[in-house]
Amino acid sequence: xxxxxxxxxxxxxxxxxxxxxxxxxxxxxxxxxxxxxxxxxxxxxxxxxxxxxxxxxxxxxxxxxxxxxxxxxxxxxxxxxxxxxxxxxxxxxxxxx
Numbered sequence: 001x002x003x004x005x006x007x008x009x010x011x012x013x014x015x016x017x018x019x020x021x022x023x024x025x026x027x028x029x030x031x032x033x034x035x036x037x038x039x040x041x042x043x044x045x046x047x048x049x050x051x052x053x054x055x056x057x058x059x060x061x062x063x064x065x066x067x068x069x070x071x072x073x074x075x076x077x078x079x080x081x082x083x084x085x086x087x088x089x090x091x092x093x094x095x096x097x
Contacts, residue, residue: 003032003040007093008080022050022085030056030079037081048086055080 008025016023028037034052041049056079063072085091 001029001031003029003036004044005029005078007091009093020084022087022089024083024085024091026081026083028054028079028081030077032079032081034081037083041083045091047089047091049083050086051084053082053084055082 005027008027010025013025016025026037026041028040032040034054037052037054038049041047041052057077059074059077061072061074063070065071
């Protein structure tokens, strides 16, 4: 099971990172718990994780009316983890660009 799917690099998460320099967001596997997320981040980025908060997002129903008719669907559900690193630790997502 791949624990970390991708890091969250959005405007809102960037603003949170500027306010609290040790918090980073990740999209994670829905079945992963906080201990598994902590171990995965520590091994992948070589940092010391202090705390992990998780949020489960349900998929939203989306619909629109087009020329072809009424189209309805659903966005996928996901789990988000906010990882708080120990003092002095940081993750640079753009180091290998």
